[in-house]
Amino acid sequence: MHIVFGGAFNGKRQFVRGLPGCREAAWFEGELPRDSIPGAVVAGLELWVKRQLENGTDERELNRLVQDAIAHQRPRQIWILTDINRGIVPADPLERELRDVLGRLYQQLFLQAASVTRIWYGIPETLKGADLHENLHKNGR
Amino acid sequence: MAGNKMIFISGGVRSGKSAWAENKILHAKARRSIYLASGRAYDNEMAQRIERHRQDRFYDGWTTIEQPIHLEEALPRLKTGDAVLWDCVTTWLANELYAGWETGTPCAAQPGCMEKKWAALQETLHGIRAVSELLVVVSNEVMDDFIRDEPYQRWLGRIHLWLVAESEEAFEMENGFAYKRK
Numbered sequence: 449m450h451i452v453f454g455g456a457f458n459g460k461r462q463f464v465r466g467l468p469g470c471r472e473a474a475w476f477e478g479e480l481p482r483d484s485i486p487g488a489v490v491a492g493l494e495l496w497v498k499r500q501l502e503n504g505t506d507e508r509e510l511n512r513l514v515q516d517a518i519a520h521q522r523p524r525q526i527w528i529l530t531d532i533n534r535g536i537v538p539a540d541p542l543e544r545e546l547r548d549v550l551g552r553l554y555q556q557l558f559l560q561a562a563s564v565t566r567i568w569y570g571i572p573e574t575l576k577g578a579d580l581h582e583n584l585h586k587n588g589r
Numbered sequence: 590m591a592g593n594k595m596i597f598i599s600g601g602v603r604s605g606k607s608a609w610a611e612n613k614i615l616h617a618k619a620r621r622s623i624y625l626a627s628g629r630a631y632d633n634e635m636a637q638r639i640e641r642h643r644q645d646r647f648y649d650g651w652t653t654i655e656q657p658i659h660l661e662e663a664l665p666r667l668k669t670g671d672a673v674l675w676d677c678v679t680t681w682l683a684n685e686l687y688a689g690w691e692t693g694t695p696c697a698a699q700p701g702c703m704e705k706k707w708a709a710l711q712e713t714l715h716g717i718r719a720v721s722e723l724l725v726v727v728s729n730e731v732m733d734d735f736i737r738d739e740p741y742q743r744w745l746g747r748i749h750l751w752l753v754a755e756s757e758e759a760f761e762m763e764n765g766f767a768y769k770r771k
Binding site: 454455456457458459531532533534535536538543568569570571573 | 599730732733734735736742745749750752753754759761770
């Protein structure tokens with residue numbers, strides 16, 4: 449699993465679309481891939497997590513669903529994660545819960561990921577693992 | 590000779606980015622150090638703060654140009670060889686995107702309005718670079734939070750992406766350290 453991480457509107461999707469073989473990839477926006485699809489791109493995870501919390505799914509069940517989705521997609525998959533955890537403590541209790549759950553989930557995903565690339569206004573920075581381009585290039589063949 | 594160099598620096602509130610940017614300008618040893626200020630006073634405390642900063646800079650040899658909107662109007666006041674600090678993108682965007690809100694017609698609500706201002710800004714920045722020795726653009730990090738104001742954050746992201754792509758150097762400021770990203 450590869451993670452592309454950064455704040456909103458920083459060019460994360462644009463970056464992923466520019467990677468070799470990623471233009472044709474199956475994109476999952478705000479949802480988890482159900483079946484095994486080679487080269488899946490998962491984005492907008494925060495929207496999916498928010499919906500789960502609104503529906504009363506507890507954190508353990510939510511994490512299990514995420515782990516199932518990851519297990520189905522091995523080895524080549526990209527998760528685009530949006531950083532929403534560096535702002536002021538929200539007044540809305542659900543938003544506070546979302547930040548907490550998402551922060552813990554991101555920590556777990558970072559731990560599992562083969563590589564983590566942070567995008568800052570289009571500029572990639574490798575936080576973990578080998579060069580993302582290289583891996584994708586090799587795996588894409 | 591105009592150096593045509595542009596540097597982009599962004600960071601959180603009180604991260605030290607303004608002091609860093611001012612240093613860059615002063616080290617350029619240009620004929621004039623220009624402080625292009627987009628801040629606008631909405632209350633007394635802010636007016637006093639702006640005035641105090643303006644005076645501090647005056648004693649340090651800065652020339653201040655206050656330009657909360659219509660940045661292009663500052664262009665004729667620049668001279669070849671100036672070093673220019675623009676502070677900052679976030680206040681400029683707020684001023685322009687919400688211009689007209691008092692009458693219920695903010696730019697953000699009018700189709701094509703911000704597009705036009707964005708095109709003018711790009712042209713102005715190219716114009717500033719053409720005459721200046723150095724242009725340092727300062728902005729803020731406000732994207733690592735919930736989306737509170739989508740049009741504003743979407744525009745800011747778009748502008749930042751362009752600024753980073755156009756700049757020779759781009760820095761992210763955190764806790765007084767400037768991390769070179771480009």
